[in-house]
Amino acid sequence: MSPFTSSKIRLTSRPEGKPTPEDFSIDQVAHGELEPGQVRVSNEFISVDPYMRGRMNAGRSYVKPYGLGETITGGAVGRVVQSAADDLPEGTAVLHQHGWTDAVQDDASTFQAVPELDGLPLSLYLGLLGMPGLTAYVGLTRVAELRPGDSLFVSGAAGAVGTAVGQIARQLGAARLIGSAGSAEKVSLLKDKYGFDVALNYRDAPIREQLVRALEHEGVDVFYDNVGGDHLEAALEVMNDFGRLALCGAISSYNATERPAGPDNMGNMVTRRLRMQGFIVAEVASEHPEVTEEFRERMTGWLSAGDVTAEETVVEGLEHTVDAFVDMMRGGNTGKMVVRVG
Ligand SMILES: NC(=O)c1ccc[n+]([C@@H]2O[C@H](COP(=O)([O-])OP(=O)(O)OC[C@H]3O[C@@H](n4cnc5c(N)ncnc54)[C@H](OP(=O)(O)O)[C@@H]3O)[C@@H](O)[C@H]2O)c1
Structure with a gap:
């Protein structure tokens, strides 16, 4: 199989106040051979979210802080480009939490297959439908x-x-x-x-x-x-x-x-x-096990009837992810801010 590489954005220092580009690095990673049960995913959109700011601090919070040198994990959607897992064939659209990277190679169990949305971008799984x-x-x-x-x-x-x-x-x-x-x-x-x-x-x-x-x-x-x-x-x-x-x-x-x-x-x-x-x-979603499915069903219905619309701000290119995050934190977005990669 061909060599598979990805670019990953990592936290290199803990921001004081507003994060700056110097708090992050972008690194190339070469992945090994695809192992049984693994897939390779090319991302289409990655998410920048306010909760990530809290995870950049060292202190106690409801999610554990990012480690220094760690890739910023969070929501992303993409497509399987190579598969060694029967349940996720090539071409499947997937949602995952591998975060700020253009591509991922990992166990199929770390990805969730999502239905294609008629005429709508996969980014909705990071926003209105996510x-x-x-x-x-x-x-x-x-x-x-x-x-x-x-x-x-x-x-x-x-x-x-x-x-x-x-x-x-x-x-x-x-x-x-x-x-x-x-x-x-x-x-x-x-x-x-x-x-x-x-x-x-x-x-x-x-x-x-x-x-x-x-x-x-x-x-x-x-x-x-x-x-x-x-x-x-x-x-x-x-x-x-x-x-x-x-x-x-x-x-x-x-x-x-x-x-x-x-x-x-x-x-x-x-x-x-x-x-x-x-x-x-x-x-709340785990205390109310029915709510996620209830939400998906109702939101899909409202979307397809045109009763709700997805408001998005799309930034182009993985290399602009940090700028997009900083911009979102000070109001540069309307609706969901996502970064289109790949
Ligand atoms: N509890 C949970 O489980 C949970 C889950 C998801 C999100 N959240 C929270 O929900 C909130 C919204 O998240 P989101 O993803 O939808 O982000 P968002 O609203 O799309 O983006 C952040 C917005 O915050 C506003 N903002 C920044 N500084 C502000 C300030 N000093 N005063 C007033 N507004 C300010 C900006 O809009 P303006 O231009 O209007 O200032 C900016 O666009 C955040 O507080 C986030 O932490 C909580």
Whole structure:
């Protein structure tokens, strides 16, 4: 068989604050002969995700830190180009967690075959049909327990999880959608394309002031938080009695070098009898074994009926992966940021 090589992006130093290209290297790796049970996969898209920033730190988290010199692992989709495994023949589309590399050789068991999507790119398995979409779905259905008629505020509304939250919430019968994002273009997109009733640019003025003013005397029943800090404080100000807050992420603090101040209005949790719960998608999915299949079925149906659309920002070339990651962390993406490789 022909020699098989791949390029892999590794973490070489732990970022202080914002990651820089100097924190990473890109190396060529030559793979050995294909062994029985193994496959070779050429990647089409790789994912850059906020949780990867946490894994670049040494401290305790819910996933173990990347080791120095280790390839950045995470979601990727590709196609089997050579196979020594009966269950994954050449040409099969696969989803896997081998991360920031253009190609992989490994045991077939480390890859999951995925159905081809009629007229749609495989990148959807990294976004709307993948982990971010599932995160939106479990957060709304199993954590916030969204009910028809609820009004919902989602922070980070124009990102991968955020665009999925808005669209899924509508499908589940949310009556009113309020979202925040970091640019005028994103705010227009939320209103014009995704039908948000209220969309706010948190860079224009403090989000708490804007939200209170925009809602006047109407509150929200569900807050889906991707941002934390000032956005959580803003939501606590406008929650209706018995509202539910699903804490999905706190991206405003991921690159912080000092601890941000906490919300100053936690007393509202008591007076309004609120329920706030943080969650990790994989844990909720294992506590609710039916939810992943339920999500896939419903999302595929909504997609094929044209009820939801996949918002993506595609960066070209493995060599631009680090730039794409840094750019996503400061808002350079709309919807899911992926890197096209190969
Ligand atoms: N709990 C879980 O299991 C789970 C799973 C997946 C993701 N998450 C979390 O969900 C959140 C969204 O993830 P994603 O993959 O969908 O990323 P994303 O929203 O597509 O991209 C990150 C976005 O964060 C926003 N942002 C960056 N700094 C900010 C700040 N200081 N204040 C407000 N917004 C800021 C930027 O948008 P703007 O232009 O709007 O600023 C950027 O586009 C993250 O917090 C992530 O950690 C959690």
